[in-house]
Amino acid sequence: MIRKLGENDNERVMDFLKDEAALNLFIIGDIEAFGYDSDFQELWGFYREDHDLTAVLLRFHNSFIPYAKTGKVPVKEFAEIIKSYEEKVFLSGKSDLVEKFENIPGLELGKKQVTYFAExxxxxxxxxxxxxxxxxxxxxxxxxxxxxxxxxxxxxxxxxxxxxxxxxxxxxxxxxxxxxxxxxxxxxxxxxxxxxxxxxxxxxxxxxxxxxxxxxxxxxxxxxxxxxxxxxxxxxxxxxxxxxxxxxxxxxxxxxxxxxx
Structure with a gap:
């Protein structure tokens, strides 16, 4: 199940993100700064049948970042959300995760750039x-x-x-x-x-x-x-x-x- 996240979800979301805090820097920073209720930022959560949060998708303006700990991200479901925005979108995230969005029909991703992540x-x-x-x-x-x-x-x-x-x-x-x-x-x-x-x-x-x-x-x-x-x-x-x-x-x-x- 996918649903929009709100302030009441914040404790669970932050607990989910903190295990890889460096890689989730953008998501954590944007949540701390702008919360869950703004016209330029939205967050969605993917829940299993046992109601366990397993993946998150952030929209910040026209940029999207998906995250899942195990790499098992709901690609098709998140792709439908991304495709619903008409302006040109940017997608980024952990390589092993976001590369699963390639070749999704109707999802125009633009030029690919693979980089090293360092701290x-x-x-x-x-x-x-x-x-x-x-x-x-x-x-x-x-x-x-x-x-x-x-x-x-x-x-x-x-x-x-x-x-x-x-x-x-x-x-x-x-x-x-x-x-x-x-x-x-x-x-x-x-x-x-x-x-x-x-x-x-x-x-x-x-x-x-x-x-x-x-x-x-x-x-x-x-x-x-x-x-x-x-x-x-x-x-x-x-x-x-x-x-x-x-x-x-x-x-x-x-x-x-x-x-x-």
Missing amino acids: CNTDEYFVHTDYEIKTANPEDVDRIIELRSGIEEFYPNPNAREIILQSLKTGTGRTYYLEQEGQMVASASTAAENSMSAMIVGVCTHKDYRRKGLATTVMQKLFKDVMDEGKLLCLFYDNPEAGRIYKRLGFVDIGKWTMYR
Whole structure:
């Protein structure tokens, strides 16, 4: 049985998600920040005949994340929910789970990207910088989007401006950046920040300022501030060069994450 989840389900849902808290960072963070009753976020639960919760599906704007502990996700049922939304949708989650949604008739998933999922719980590799690293505010959203739009590896999301603005206003995300000659040239952000962890996203450098260590400098300042608050850092990557940088900063791989955009 599938049904919409509500506030009364929260204790059971969080208990279900916490065993893989890092991999469920987005779902946990969005629930803590926005709850179960908003026009841009919905959650569904799949229950067995014994009323045991076995799978969850999150919709955040036009992005969907399914989760099941054993990988036995109700693919057909969740796919019908996803297909009911007319705008272009994005799907992401644990690779062994979301790849089961491929080839579902009528479900347009877009380009597939498989990444490594990594986490960091040590700051021993961070170094101090003399650069002035700034914290973005809502007035900087268009500058952030402009910088990201010049990054070939990034996939544009039509709701990007709304999502970034919302994260800055609610504290579920933050962006640090570095300027040179008045131009934003490197930045790094968090997303889905919750009481336990934060996802690192949007790490980028303007193409004219690369190979100077600017993004790494911004990252280290961001990482230290987040970890000083007692939070675990998570991220995904698919670029081996980026992976080497993250591992030098203390990240270790814990699984794979697949996105369809």
